[in-house]
Amino acid sequence: MKLNNAQNYLLLLTALAAAIVSSACAPLVMGGAMVGSALVAIDRRTTGTQLEDEGIEFKAGARIREQFGDRVHVNVNSYNRLVLITGEASSEADRSALTAVAKGIENVNNVLNETAVMGASSLSSRSNDLLIATKIKGKLIDTQDLVTNSMHVVVERGSVFLMGRVTEREAGRAVDIIRSVGGVLKVVRVFEIISEEELARIAPKPTPAK
Helix, strand or coil, rough: CCCCHHHHHHHHHHHHHHHHHHHHCEEEEEEEEEECCHHHCCCCCCCCHHHHHHHHHHHHHHHHHHHHHHHHEEEEEEECEEEEEEEECCHHHHHHHHHHHHHCCCCCEEECCCECCCCCCCCHHHHHHHHHHHHHHHHHHHHCCCCHHHHHEEEEEEEEEEEEHHHHHHHHHHHHHHHCCCCCEEEEHHHHHHHHHHHHHHCCCCCCCC
């Protein structure tokens, strides 16, 4: 059966998503959609905060769908109660209102609205984000001096947003790596910077050998 371009892109999108989910390594958000899951044992948030973040994402997504319908095409990600909104809104008024909706969700500390006033991104653009995120994932996994599961990576129209609790050293290293990935237009740090002392305190301790 001969497939048209749109069908080919859809197949590519599905195949990449399935491959990434099956590997369950570094948590990534591609085209705004979360793929894989953070490993609780090395997540630098408390278990309670992780649950709160999941609740924030669910509630914000539901309210946005209810209030805006198809006037917006956005994705909501929360890390340590910081909400990142990416995607597209049909007007500046809707874009501003998205921030207000997110701020009204229980437990939200701050909101970063990175949506653009434009039509919804195309399937080819989302497929390109998947490809970029796959490259980023491979680069981060190959890096020995970073704990990749301590970061969330959001890719939206070629822009990469980095969330997580990291040291300045880790943040700089991650940015340098990601900037070298083909197709990346810009890298935006949404990190919460912690000290090396704080990292040593919260890092999992190795299990003594028996």
